[in-house]
Amino acid sequence: MVEASFTGILRTIIIVILVFYAxxxxxxxxxxxxxxxxxxxxxxxxYQQQQQYSQQQHNTNNKQEKAAEKKKVGEYIDYEEID
Structure with a gap:
């Protein structure tokens, strides 16, 4: 059996302390x-996420505007009642 010497233990403790402070x-x-x-x-x-979000918002706005433009069929005529 190998016994630990006092100098070996002291040396190990000093090395651990030096490594800690280093x-x-x-x-x-x-x-x-x-x-x-x-x-x-x-x-x-x-910043990249903000850019992606703003691009997505811009794309969805463009799609909505195009869809709204397609729904126009003709002119709206306002009729008045004649008494």
Whole structure:
């Protein structure tokens, strides 16, 4: 059976602490850049969705106008009653 030595445990704890602080430091450096990229991507997606929505609205308005134009059969004549 292998027993853990005190220096081995101490060395492992020190390595874990150093890795923790290194990751924490790197996140503080790169987190603003990552957040900026995420926000920019979300903004682009939102803009694209708005463009698609406005195009769909424009297309449906055109279809409705064309359908309304087809229903015209002739002129409307207003008749007056003669006493």
């Amino acid at each position: 990751v924490k430091f790197l996140l503080r450096l790169f987190a603003p850049v990552i957040v900026q990229q995420v926000v920019k991507k979300a903004e682009q997606n939102f």
